Amino acid sequence: VHQLVLKNIDDTNAGCYRHENVIIAGAQHIPPEHLHVQPLMTELIDCYQNQACHPVERAARLHVDFVGIHPFVDGNGRTARLLMNFDLLSSGYLPVIIEAENRLVYYEALDKAHTGKCYQDYITMVVEAEEQALKRYLSIVR
DSSP states (O other): OHHHHTTTTOTTTTTOOOSSOOOOTTOSOOOOOGGGHHHHHHHHHHHHHTOOSOHHHHHHHHHHHHHHHOOSSSOHHHHHHHHHHHHHHHTTOOOOOOOGGGHHHHHHHHHHHHHHOOOHHHHHHHHHHHHHHHHHHHHHHO
């Protein structure tokens, strides 16, 4: 997915885990050192596959944890949102859109989850976005 996200933008890094340490501008969270990315991604996949929670919560947690690892130099947020939406779709839910006017709230909810292990604000944001998507869908089919 990441390789497609960065295709013709950064072909050198597209689909490749980062080989350098990074920081996220404006965030308190500091992503793990690049040497830890591979094992953390393996752990993320294992945890994701063994989660027994509601599909919307699972998709939201996948997004938060993926972005927290920040496995790529660029395109982490776009890739995480696509993964979240693929997961929602595969569970019979609609894809969600994080609206531009909610960007600051989105970043704050992610940072809160990363620094305090408190996922609720982000999960609530995804639930509300899912409700909005359903309302849009229903208004179209009516």
